[in-house]
Amino acid sequence: MGTYGGGKYENGGALILDKYSSTDGSDAVTAKPLTKEDLINYFVSGFKPKDQWRIGTEHEKFAFEVETLRPINYEQIKKLLYGVAEKFGWDPIMDGDNILGLRKGEQSITLEPGGQLEFGDGPVETLHQAWAEIDKHIYQVKEVAKDMGIGFLGMGYNPKWKNEETPKVPKERYEVWREYLPKVGRLGLDMLYRMCSIQVNLDFSSEADMIKKLRASLALQPIATALFANSPFTEGKPNGYLSKRSQVWMEFDDSRTGMLHFVFDDSFGIEKFVDYALDVPMVFVRRKNKHIPCDGKTFRDFMAGKLACLPGELPTMNDWNYHLGTIFTEVRLRRYLEMRGADTGPISTLIALPAFWVGLLYDETSLQNVMNMIADWTQEERQMLRNEAHKTGLKTPFRGGSLREVAEVVVKWAKEGLERRGLKESVYLDDIEEIAKTGETRAEKLLKLYHGKWGQNVDKVYEYEELIY
Numbered sequence: 418m419g420t421y422g423g424g425k426y427e428n429g430g431a432l433i434l435d436k437y438s439s440t441d442g443s444d445a446v447t448a449k450p451l452t453k454e455d456l457i458n459y460f461v462s463g464f465k466p467k468d469q470w471r472i473g474t475e476h477e478k479f480a481f482e483v484e485t486l487r488p489i490n491y492e493q494i495k496k497l498l499y500g501v502a503e504k505f506g507w508d509p510i511m512d513g514d515n516i517l518g519l520r521k522g523e524q525s526i527t528l529e530p531g532g533q534l535e536f537g538d539g540p541v542e543t544l545h546q547a548w549a550e551i552d553k554h555i556y557q558v559k560e561v562a563k564d565m566g567i568g569f570l571g572m573g574y575n576p577k578w579k580n581e582e583t584p585k586v587p588k589e590r591y592e593v594w595r596e597y598l599p600k601v602g603r604l605g606l607d608m609l610y611r612m613c614s615i616q617v618n619l620d621f622s623s624e625a626d627m628i629k630k631l632r633a634s635l636a637l638q639p640i641a642t643a644l645f646a647n648s649p650f651t652e653g654k655p656n657g658y659l660s661k662r663s664q665v666w667m668e669f670d671d672s673r674t675g676m677l678h679f680v681f682d683d684s685f686g687i688e689k690f691v692d693y694a695l696d697v698p699m700v701f702v703r704r705k706n707k708h709i710p711c712d713g714k715t716f717r718d719f720m721a722g723k724l725a726c727l728p729g730e731l732p733t734m735n736d737w738n739y740h741l742g743t744i745f746t747e748v749r750l751r752r753y754l755e756m757r758g759a760d761t762g763p764i765s766t767l768i769a770l771p772a773f774w775v776g777l778l779y780d781e782t783s784l785q786n787v788m789n790m791i792a793d794w795t796q797e798e799r800q801m802l803r804n805e806a807h808k809t810g811l812k813t814p815f816r817g818g819s820l821r822e823v824a825e826v827v828v829k830w831a832k833e834g835l836e837r838r839g840l841k842e843s844v845y846l847d848d849i850e851e852i853a854k855t856g857e858t859r860a861e862k863l864l865k866l867y868h869g870k871w872g873q874n875v876d877k878v879y880e881y882e883e884l885i886y
Contacts, residue, residue: 450731451720456691459737460627463752465620471540472775473618473753474547476767477533478886479570480562486577486879489567491584494532500561501526515587524550526558530591531583531610534558534569540618544775544835544842548768555764555886568879569886571767573662573760574648575611576875583610593701593708604668612662613761615645617771618753619778624687629788630754630778631680636791636799638676638747638758639806639813640824641773644849645759645766646810647884649860653875655867659860662760663807666745673697673744676803678796690750695720700743702727702736716740747803754778762859763883765848772845773831780834787830790823810858821856828853 465471480489480497489497498516502509507519507526518527523539536554541547555569562569575583585591591609598605621627646659658664666674679685679693699711699719709726711719718724719732741751749755759770777783802820805813811821828850835843852858863878871877878884 451734451737453688453691455734456695456737457687459734460687460690460750460752461624463620464623466622470620470622470779471542472544472547472771473540474538474551474767474771475535475616475618476551477529477535477613477615477761479572479575479613480532480534480567481570481879483566483568483879486876488532488578488583491532491586493565493567494528494584494586497558497561497565497567498526500565501557504561505557512588517586517588524554526554528586528588529609529613530586530588530594531580532586533613543840544768544772544845545840547771548845551764551767559886570879571613571761571763571884571886572647572878573613573645573660573762574607574651574656574665575613576648576650576878577653578611579652580606580610589706590701590703590708593710597700597710598670601670601672602668604665605670607665608669612648612665614662614757615759615761615767615770616755616757617774618751618755619774620753627687627750627754628680628685629784631677631748631750633778633784633787633791634748634754634756634774635676635680636794637777637787637827638756639799639802640820640827641756641758641770642760642803643806643810643813643820643858644773644824644828644852645762645770646807646858646860647760647762647766647863649864650867650875650878655864658808659810659858660760660807663758666747667804667807669745673746675746676799677746677748678799681796681799694741694744697740697744699724699740702732703739760860763848764886765845768845769848772835772842773828773849775838776831776834776843776846777827780837782837783830783834787827790826810861811853811856819856821853824853 481487482489495516498509498519501507502519507521509516510518510520518525525537527535527537529535538547538550594609621630642660642663648661649655649659651661679689695717696715698713698715701708701710702724711724711726714724716732716737719736722729722731724730747758749757756774777787802813802815806820811819811824813820815823828846832843832846832850835846867873867875
Protein backbone atom coordinates (compact mmCIF):
# COMPACT_ATOMS: atom_id res chain seq x y z
CA MET A 418 0.00 0.00 0.00
CA GLY A 419 1.32 3.43 -0.92
CA THR A 420 1.26 6.54 1.19
CA TYR A 421 -1.87 8.64 0.95
CA GLY A 422 -1.98 11.77 -1.16
CA GLY A 423 -2.97 12.79 -4.68
CA GLY A 424 -2.99 9.81 -7.00
CA LYS A 425 -0.58 7.62 -5.00
CA TYR A 426 -2.70 4.62 -4.05
CA GLU A 427 -2.45 1.95 -6.69
CA ASN A 428 -2.81 -1.28 -4.69
CA GLY A 429 -5.60 -2.51 -2.47
CA GLY A 430 -5.25 -2.10 1.30
CA ALA A 431 -6.65 -4.09 4.19
CA LEU A 432 -9.88 -2.96 5.77
CA ILE A 433 -9.50 -3.14 9.54
CA LEU A 434 -12.70 -4.51 11.08
CA ASP A 435 -11.35 -6.20 14.24
CA LYS A 436 -14.07 -8.12 16.19
CA TYR A 437 -17.25 -6.32 15.26
CA SER A 438 -20.46 -7.74 16.58
CA SER A 439 -22.42 -6.97 13.41
CA THR A 440 -22.08 -5.86 9.81
CA ASP A 441 -24.92 -3.35 9.90
CA GLY A 442 -23.02 -0.43 11.37
CA SER A 443 -24.06 -1.03 14.96
CA ASP A 444 -21.65 -1.94 17.78
CA ALA A 445 -18.10 -3.07 18.33
CA VAL A 446 -17.06 -5.64 20.91
CA THR A 447 -13.42 -4.61 20.75
CA ALA A 448 -11.63 -2.48 18.23
CA LYS A 449 -8.28 -0.77 18.35
CA PRO A 450 -8.50 3.02 18.09
CA LEU A 451 -8.93 4.10 14.50
CA THR A 452 -6.30 6.24 12.84
CA LYS A 453 -6.71 8.53 9.87
CA GLU A 454 -4.86 5.96 7.81
CA ASP A 455 -7.48 3.36 8.74
CA LEU A 456 -10.17 5.70 7.39
CA ILE A 457 -8.20 6.14 4.20
CA ASN A 458 -7.74 2.38 3.91
CA TYR A 459 -11.52 2.01 3.89
CA PHE A 460 -11.54 3.57 0.43
CA VAL A 461 -8.33 1.85 -0.68
CA SER A 462 -9.94 -1.51 0.09
CA GLY A 463 -12.45 -0.78 -2.67
CA PHE A 464 -9.84 -0.70 -5.45
CA LYS A 465 -10.60 -3.39 -8.04
CA PRO A 466 -8.82 -4.32 -11.29
CA LYS A 467 -10.86 -3.58 -14.40
CA ASP A 468 -11.84 -7.21 -14.94
CA GLN A 469 -13.59 -7.10 -11.54
CA TRP A 470 -15.56 -3.90 -12.13
CA ARG A 471 -19.26 -4.44 -11.63
CA ILE A 472 -22.55 -2.53 -12.00
CA GLY A 473 -24.92 -2.05 -9.08
CA THR A 474 -28.33 -0.53 -9.77
CA GLU A 475 -30.96 0.95 -7.45
CA HIS A 476 -34.30 2.58 -8.08
CA GLU A 477 -37.29 3.78 -6.06
CA LYS A 478 -40.99 4.06 -6.92
CA PHE A 479 -44.24 5.24 -5.34
CA ALA A 480 -46.95 2.70 -4.50
CA PHE A 481 -50.55 3.92 -4.67
CA GLU A 482 -54.15 2.69 -4.48
CA VAL A 483 -55.43 2.45 -8.04
CA GLU A 484 -59.00 3.43 -7.08
CA THR A 485 -58.26 6.38 -4.80
CA LEU A 486 -54.77 7.47 -5.98
CA ARG A 487 -53.84 7.63 -2.30
CA PRO A 488 -50.54 6.29 -0.95
CA ILE A 489 -50.80 2.79 0.43
CA ASN A 490 -50.52 2.55 4.21
CA TYR A 491 -48.05 0.47 6.18
CA GLU A 492 -50.51 -2.42 6.62
CA GLN A 493 -50.81 -2.64 2.84
CA ILE A 494 -47.05 -2.39 2.49
CA LYS A 495 -46.63 -5.31 4.90
CA LYS A 496 -49.11 -7.41 2.97
CA LEU A 497 -47.33 -6.59 -0.29
CA LEU A 498 -43.91 -7.52 1.08
CA TYR A 499 -45.09 -10.76 2.68
CA GLY A 500 -46.88 -11.62 -0.56
CA VAL A 501 -43.72 -11.18 -2.63
CA ALA A 502 -41.73 -13.16 -0.06
CA GLU A 503 -44.15 -16.08 -0.11
CA LYS A 504 -44.72 -16.19 -3.87
CA PHE A 505 -41.15 -15.63 -5.03
CA GLY A 506 -38.95 -16.92 -2.22
CA TRP A 507 -37.58 -13.76 -0.61
CA ASP A 508 -36.50 -13.56 3.03
CA PRO A 509 -38.10 -10.83 5.19
CA ILE A 510 -35.94 -8.09 6.70
CA MET A 511 -37.35 -7.41 10.15
CA ASP A 512 -36.98 -4.64 12.70
CA GLY A 513 -38.54 -6.19 15.77
CA ASP A 514 -42.06 -7.17 14.72
CA ASN A 515 -42.05 -4.87 11.67
CA ILE A 516 -41.15 -6.05 8.21
CA LEU A 517 -39.02 -3.39 6.49
CA GLY A 518 -37.91 -5.17 3.35
CA LEU A 519 -36.91 -8.39 1.64
CA ARG A 520 -33.61 -9.97 0.74
CA LYS A 521 -32.56 -12.65 -1.72
CA GLY A 522 -28.83 -13.19 -2.08
CA GLU A 523 -27.28 -9.79 -2.79
CA GLN A 524 -30.58 -8.27 -3.91
CA SER A 525 -32.92 -6.32 -1.67
CA ILE A 526 -36.32 -4.66 -1.65
CA THR A 527 -36.44 -2.01 1.05
CA LEU A 528 -38.69 0.80 2.23
CA GLU A 529 -37.87 4.48 2.16
CA PRO A 530 -39.31 6.61 5.02
CA GLY A 531 -42.53 7.45 3.15
CA GLY A 532 -43.19 3.91 1.94
CA GLN A 533 -41.37 4.27 -1.38
CA LEU A 534 -40.27 0.84 -2.58
CA GLU A 535 -36.57 0.55 -3.44
CA PHE A 536 -34.99 -2.28 -5.40
CA GLY A 537 -31.25 -2.82 -5.03
CA ASP A 538 -29.61 -5.28 -7.38
CA GLY A 539 -26.46 -7.18 -6.55
CA PRO A 540 -23.30 -6.35 -8.52
CA VAL A 541 -23.46 -7.67 -12.09
CA GLU A 542 -21.06 -7.67 -15.02
CA THR A 543 -23.31 -6.40 -17.82
CA LEU A 544 -26.21 -4.05 -18.38
CA HIS A 545 -28.17 -6.98 -19.84
CA GLN A 546 -27.91 -8.76 -16.49
CA ALA A 547 -28.92 -5.59 -14.65
CA TRP A 548 -31.92 -5.13 -16.91
CA ALA A 549 -33.01 -8.76 -16.48
CA GLU A 550 -33.03 -8.36 -12.70
CA ILE A 551 -34.90 -5.03 -12.83
CA ASP A 552 -37.47 -6.54 -15.17
CA LYS A 553 -37.88 -9.59 -12.92
CA HIS A 554 -38.35 -7.38 -9.87
CA ILE A 555 -41.02 -5.26 -11.57
CA TYR A 556 -42.85 -8.41 -12.66
CA GLN A 557 -42.79 -9.89 -9.16
CA VAL A 558 -44.08 -6.85 -7.27
CA LYS A 559 -46.76 -6.24 -9.92
CA GLU A 560 -47.93 -9.85 -9.68
CA VAL A 561 -48.70 -9.40 -6.00
CA ALA A 562 -49.79 -5.75 -6.20
CA LYS A 563 -52.42 -6.20 -8.93
CA ASP A 564 -54.65 -8.37 -6.71
CA MET A 565 -54.37 -5.72 -3.98
CA GLY A 566 -55.42 -2.84 -6.25
CA ILE A 567 -51.94 -1.30 -6.01
CA GLY A 568 -50.04 0.45 -8.79
CA PHE A 569 -46.54 1.93 -9.00
CA LEU A 570 -45.65 5.41 -10.24
CA GLY A 571 -42.23 6.28 -11.67
CA MET A 572 -41.59 9.96 -10.95
CA GLY A 573 -38.83 11.82 -9.11
CA TYR A 574 -41.20 13.69 -6.80
CA ASN A 575 -44.74 12.81 -5.93
CA PRO A 576 -47.10 14.97 -8.01
CA LYS A 577 -50.07 14.87 -5.63
CA TRP A 578 -49.46 13.93 -2.00
CA LYS A 579 -48.54 16.17 0.91
CA ASN A 580 -45.95 15.06 3.45
CA GLU A 581 -48.61 14.48 6.08
CA GLU A 582 -50.51 12.14 3.74
CA THR A 583 -47.63 9.72 3.28
CA PRO A 584 -47.23 6.65 5.49
CA LYS A 585 -44.51 6.76 8.14
CA VAL A 586 -42.48 3.58 7.93
CA PRO A 587 -41.87 2.38 11.53
CA LYS A 588 -38.09 2.27 11.38
CA GLU A 589 -36.20 3.67 14.34
CA ARG A 590 -33.47 5.26 12.19
CA TYR A 591 -36.09 7.20 10.22
CA GLU A 592 -37.48 8.63 13.46
CA VAL A 593 -34.09 10.21 14.18
CA TRP A 594 -33.99 11.68 10.67
CA ARG A 595 -37.50 13.12 11.15
CA GLU A 596 -36.33 14.96 14.24
CA TYR A 597 -33.04 16.10 12.75
CA LEU A 598 -33.88 17.33 9.26
CA PRO A 599 -36.24 20.25 10.05
CA LYS A 600 -33.36 21.80 12.02
CA VAL A 601 -30.95 21.96 9.09
CA GLY A 602 -32.94 22.48 5.89
CA ARG A 603 -36.31 23.72 4.67
CA LEU A 604 -37.13 20.67 2.54
CA GLY A 605 -35.61 17.84 4.57
CA LEU A 606 -38.91 16.05 5.13
CA ASP A 607 -39.66 16.21 1.41
CA MET A 608 -36.54 14.11 0.89
CA LEU A 609 -37.91 11.49 3.25
CA TYR A 610 -41.45 11.27 1.96
CA ARG A 611 -41.90 12.56 -1.56
CA MET A 612 -38.83 11.65 -3.64
CA CYS A 613 -37.72 8.73 -5.81
CA SER A 614 -34.46 8.38 -7.72
CA ILE A 615 -32.47 6.06 -9.95
CA GLN A 616 -28.88 5.33 -8.91
CA VAL A 617 -25.92 3.33 -10.14
CA ASN A 618 -22.83 2.19 -8.24
CA LEU A 619 -19.57 1.77 -10.16
CA ASP A 620 -16.04 0.69 -9.26
CA PHE A 621 -12.58 2.23 -9.59
CA SER A 622 -9.14 0.63 -9.80
CA SER A 623 -6.93 3.14 -7.99
CA GLU A 624 -6.90 6.54 -6.38
CA ALA A 625 -6.06 8.17 -9.72
CA ASP A 626 -8.91 6.31 -11.43
CA MET A 627 -11.31 7.31 -8.65
CA ILE A 628 -10.30 10.97 -9.00
CA LYS A 629 -10.95 10.99 -12.75
CA LYS A 630 -14.31 9.27 -12.40
CA LEU A 631 -15.41 11.44 -9.49
CA ARG A 632 -14.50 14.66 -11.31
CA ALA A 633 -16.19 13.52 -14.53
CA SER A 634 -19.39 12.40 -12.82
CA LEU A 635 -19.65 15.51 -10.61
CA ALA A 636 -19.17 17.85 -13.56
CA LEU A 637 -21.74 15.97 -15.68
CA GLN A 638 -24.28 15.40 -12.92
CA PRO A 639 -26.38 18.44 -13.98
CA ILE A 640 -26.61 16.90 -17.45
CA ALA A 641 -27.94 13.67 -15.95
CA THR A 642 -30.40 15.71 -13.88
CA ALA A 643 -31.68 17.40 -17.05
CA LEU A 644 -31.80 14.23 -19.18
CA PHE A 645 -33.84 12.40 -16.54
CA ALA A 646 -35.89 15.37 -15.25
CA ASN A 647 -39.32 14.02 -14.38
CA SER A 648 -40.80 15.87 -11.39
CA PRO A 649 -42.58 19.08 -12.45
CA PHE A 650 -45.62 18.85 -10.11
CA THR A 651 -46.19 19.42 -6.40
CA GLU A 652 -49.53 18.85 -4.70
CA GLY A 653 -51.41 18.85 -7.99
CA LYS A 654 -49.85 21.87 -9.70
CA PRO A 655 -46.70 22.79 -11.64
CA ASN A 656 -43.93 23.66 -9.19
CA GLY A 657 -41.68 25.75 -11.43
CA TYR A 658 -39.02 23.05 -11.79
CA LEU A 659 -38.35 20.23 -14.21
CA SER A 660 -36.72 18.23 -11.41
CA LYS A 661 -38.23 19.17 -8.07
CA ARG A 662 -36.30 16.27 -6.57
CA SER A 663 -33.06 18.03 -7.43
CA GLN A 664 -34.34 21.28 -5.92
CA VAL A 665 -35.07 19.48 -2.65
CA TRP A 666 -31.42 18.46 -2.38
CA MET A 667 -30.46 22.13 -2.66
CA GLU A 668 -32.57 22.97 0.40
CA PHE A 669 -31.85 19.87 2.44
CA ASP A 670 -28.64 20.22 4.49
CA ASP A 671 -25.69 22.13 3.06
CA SER A 672 -23.24 20.35 5.35
CA ARG A 673 -23.72 17.00 3.59
CA THR A 674 -24.83 17.82 0.02
CA GLY A 675 -23.45 19.64 -3.00
CA MET A 676 -20.86 19.52 -5.76
CA LEU A 677 -17.66 18.99 -3.71
CA HIS A 678 -15.70 21.65 -5.58
CA PHE A 679 -12.49 20.72 -3.74
CA VAL A 680 -12.47 17.49 -5.76
CA PHE A 681 -11.25 19.57 -8.73
CA ASP A 682 -8.23 20.95 -6.85
CA ASP A 683 -4.84 19.61 -7.98
CA SER A 684 -4.15 18.46 -4.42
CA PHE A 685 -7.30 16.33 -4.19
CA GLY A 686 -6.98 12.71 -3.12
CA ILE A 687 -8.50 10.24 -0.70
CA GLU A 688 -7.00 12.08 2.27
CA LYS A 689 -8.79 15.30 1.28
CA PHE A 690 -12.10 13.49 1.13
CA VAL A 691 -11.48 11.89 4.51
CA ASP A 692 -10.80 15.35 5.97
CA TYR A 693 -14.10 16.55 4.51
CA ALA A 694 -16.08 13.58 5.86
CA LEU A 695 -14.47 13.90 9.29
CA ASP A 696 -16.01 17.35 9.63
CA VAL A 697 -19.51 16.55 8.36
CA PRO A 698 -21.84 16.69 11.40
CA MET A 699 -22.90 13.24 12.55
CA VAL A 700 -26.64 12.53 12.61
CA PHE A 701 -26.53 9.49 14.85
CA VAL A 702 -24.45 6.57 16.00
CA ARG A 703 -25.84 3.06 16.30
CA ARG A 704 -25.49 0.96 19.43
CA LYS A 705 -27.49 -2.14 20.38
CA ASN A 706 -29.92 -1.58 17.50
CA LYS A 707 -30.63 1.96 18.66
CA HIS A 708 -29.77 5.19 16.88
CA ILE A 709 -28.40 7.79 19.25
CA PRO A 710 -28.52 11.44 18.06
CA CYS A 711 -25.13 13.13 18.01
CA ASP A 712 -26.18 16.80 18.35
CA GLY A 713 -24.03 18.02 15.48
CA LYS A 714 -20.74 16.59 16.70
CA THR A 715 -18.37 15.43 13.97
CA PHE A 716 -16.58 12.17 13.34
CA ARG A 717 -13.38 14.04 14.17
CA ASP A 718 -14.89 14.68 17.61
CA PHE A 719 -15.77 11.00 17.84
CA MET A 720 -12.17 10.02 17.04
CA ALA A 721 -11.09 12.17 19.99
CA GLY A 722 -13.62 10.55 22.32
CA LYS A 723 -15.67 13.74 22.52
CA LEU A 724 -19.21 12.55 21.74
CA ALA A 725 -21.48 13.63 24.56
CA CYS A 726 -23.91 10.87 23.64
CA LEU A 727 -21.15 8.23 24.04
CA PRO A 728 -18.72 9.84 26.51
CA GLY A 729 -15.19 8.54 26.15
CA GLU A 730 -16.12 5.97 23.53
CA LEU A 731 -14.15 5.72 20.29
CA PRO A 732 -15.55 4.83 16.85
CA THR A 733 -15.23 1.60 14.89
CA MET A 734 -14.89 1.14 11.17
CA ASN A 735 -18.58 0.26 11.07
CA ASP A 736 -19.29 3.69 12.58
CA TRP A 737 -17.24 5.26 9.78
CA ASN A 738 -19.13 3.31 7.12
CA TYR A 739 -22.45 4.28 8.69
CA HIS A 740 -21.46 7.94 8.88
CA LEU A 741 -20.46 7.99 5.20
CA GLY A 742 -23.97 6.75 4.41
CA THR A 743 -25.38 10.02 5.78
CA ILE A 744 -23.49 12.13 3.21
CA PHE A 745 -25.62 12.93 0.16
CA THR A 746 -23.37 14.76 -2.29
CA GLU A 747 -24.27 14.74 -6.00
CA VAL A 748 -21.90 11.80 -6.38
CA ARG A 749 -21.25 9.80 -3.23
CA LEU A 750 -17.82 8.30 -2.61
CA ARG A 751 -17.73 5.02 -0.75
CA ARG A 752 -15.67 1.97 -1.75
CA TYR A 753 -17.37 2.65 -5.06
CA LEU A 754 -18.95 5.71 -6.68
CA GLU A 755 -22.69 6.24 -6.37
CA MET A 756 -24.30 8.46 -9.02
CA ARG A 757 -27.35 10.13 -7.45
CA GLY A 758 -28.58 12.82 -9.86
CA ALA A 759 -31.56 11.28 -11.69
CA ASP A 760 -35.32 11.27 -11.16
CA THR A 761 -37.12 7.97 -11.38
CA GLY A 762 -39.01 7.69 -14.65
CA PRO A 763 -40.45 5.09 -17.01
CA ILE A 764 -39.14 1.56 -16.69
CA SER A 765 -36.78 2.18 -19.62
CA THR A 766 -34.95 4.86 -17.65
CA LEU A 767 -34.13 2.44 -14.83
CA ILE A 768 -31.47 0.94 -17.11
CA ALA A 769 -30.76 4.08 -19.16
CA LEU A 770 -29.14 5.80 -16.17
CA PRO A 771 -26.69 2.92 -15.52
CA ALA A 772 -26.03 2.70 -19.26
CA PHE A 773 -25.19 6.40 -19.42
CA TRP A 774 -22.59 6.20 -16.66
CA VAL A 775 -21.14 2.80 -17.62
CA GLY A 776 -20.57 4.05 -21.17
CA LEU A 777 -18.77 7.13 -19.89
CA LEU A 778 -16.82 5.84 -16.90
CA TYR A 779 -15.97 2.24 -17.77
CA ASP A 780 -14.50 3.11 -21.18
CA GLU A 781 -11.09 4.81 -21.18
CA THR A 782 -11.67 6.77 -24.39
CA SER A 783 -15.04 8.14 -23.32
CA LEU A 784 -13.75 9.02 -19.87
CA GLN A 785 -10.78 10.85 -21.34
CA ASN A 786 -13.08 12.71 -23.73
CA VAL A 787 -15.07 13.93 -20.72
CA MET A 788 -11.93 14.90 -18.82
CA ASN A 789 -10.68 16.91 -21.80
CA MET A 790 -14.04 18.65 -22.15
CA ILE A 791 -14.40 19.66 -18.50
CA ALA A 792 -10.75 20.56 -17.96
CA ASP A 793 -11.36 24.32 -18.22
CA TRP A 794 -14.85 24.43 -16.68
CA THR A 795 -14.71 26.79 -13.74
CA GLN A 796 -16.18 26.27 -10.30
CA GLU A 797 -18.67 29.03 -11.07
CA GLU A 798 -19.78 27.26 -14.26
CA ARG A 799 -20.18 23.90 -12.53
CA GLN A 800 -22.20 25.49 -9.75
CA MET A 801 -24.30 27.44 -12.24
CA LEU A 802 -25.21 24.22 -14.03
CA ARG A 803 -26.26 22.63 -10.75
CA ASN A 804 -28.28 25.72 -9.86
CA GLU A 805 -30.08 25.92 -13.20
CA ALA A 806 -30.34 22.50 -14.88
CA HIS A 807 -33.21 21.34 -12.68
CA LYS A 808 -35.16 24.48 -13.65
CA THR A 809 -34.39 24.98 -17.34
CA GLY A 810 -33.20 21.50 -18.28
CA LEU A 811 -31.33 21.12 -21.54
CA LYS A 812 -32.25 24.69 -22.48
CA THR A 813 -29.87 25.99 -19.81
CA PRO A 814 -27.48 28.49 -21.49
CA PHE A 815 -23.85 27.38 -21.42
CA ARG A 816 -20.82 28.92 -23.12
CA GLY A 817 -22.67 30.62 -25.94
CA GLY A 818 -24.90 27.64 -26.61
CA SER A 819 -27.13 25.40 -24.53
CA LEU A 820 -26.70 22.41 -22.26
CA ARG A 821 -28.51 20.35 -24.90
CA GLU A 822 -25.51 20.61 -27.22
CA VAL A 823 -23.19 19.36 -24.48
CA ALA A 824 -25.62 16.60 -23.53
CA GLU A 825 -25.88 15.38 -27.12
CA VAL A 826 -22.11 15.01 -27.33
CA VAL A 827 -21.88 13.31 -23.94
CA VAL A 828 -24.65 10.81 -24.77
CA LYS A 829 -22.81 10.07 -28.03
CA TRP A 830 -19.65 9.33 -26.05
CA ALA A 831 -21.61 7.10 -23.68
CA LYS A 832 -23.01 5.18 -26.64
CA GLU A 833 -19.58 4.78 -28.20
CA GLY A 834 -18.22 3.59 -24.86
CA LEU A 835 -20.88 0.92 -24.63
CA GLU A 836 -20.27 -0.14 -28.22
CA ARG A 837 -16.57 -0.60 -27.46
CA ARG A 838 -17.54 -2.99 -24.65
CA GLY A 839 -18.81 -5.24 -27.46
CA LEU A 840 -21.87 -6.43 -25.57
CA LYS A 841 -24.62 -4.74 -27.61
CA GLU A 842 -25.64 -2.61 -24.64
CA SER A 843 -26.02 0.75 -26.42
CA VAL A 844 -29.72 0.08 -27.07
CA TYR A 845 -30.38 1.07 -23.46
CA LEU A 846 -29.50 4.67 -24.30
CA ASP A 847 -32.27 5.09 -26.90
CA ASP A 848 -34.55 6.79 -24.37
CA ILE A 849 -32.19 9.61 -23.41
CA GLU A 850 -30.58 9.82 -26.84
CA GLU A 851 -33.90 11.14 -28.15
CA ILE A 852 -34.18 13.61 -25.26
CA ALA A 853 -30.66 14.90 -25.91
CA LYS A 854 -31.44 15.27 -29.61
CA THR A 855 -34.69 17.20 -29.19
CA GLY A 856 -33.83 19.05 -25.98
CA GLU A 857 -37.30 18.35 -24.58
CA THR A 858 -37.22 16.65 -21.19
CA ARG A 859 -39.87 14.25 -19.96
CA ALA A 860 -40.95 16.88 -17.43
CA GLU A 861 -41.64 19.36 -20.24
CA LYS A 862 -43.75 16.77 -22.06
CA LEU A 863 -45.76 16.22 -18.89
CA LEU A 864 -46.31 19.96 -18.50
CA LYS A 865 -47.62 20.14 -22.08
CA LEU A 866 -50.07 17.34 -21.34
CA TYR A 867 -51.13 19.01 -18.08
CA HIS A 868 -51.87 22.32 -19.79
CA GLY A 869 -53.41 20.58 -22.81
CA LYS A 870 -55.36 17.33 -23.02
CA TRP A 871 -55.26 16.71 -19.25
CA GLY A 872 -57.14 19.94 -18.54
CA GLN A 873 -54.79 20.85 -15.66
CA ASN A 874 -55.74 17.67 -13.80
CA VAL A 875 -52.60 16.07 -12.35
CA ASP A 876 -54.54 12.89 -11.55
CA LYS A 877 -54.06 11.99 -15.21
CA VAL A 878 -50.44 11.17 -14.35
CA TYR A 879 -51.73 8.01 -12.67
CA GLU A 880 -53.33 6.95 -15.95
CA TYR A 881 -50.28 7.80 -18.06
CA GLU A 882 -49.05 4.37 -19.12
CA GLU A 883 -45.47 5.49 -19.61
CA LEU A 884 -45.04 6.26 -15.89
CA ILE A 885 -47.09 3.41 -14.43
CA TYR A 886 -45.32 0.15 -13.65
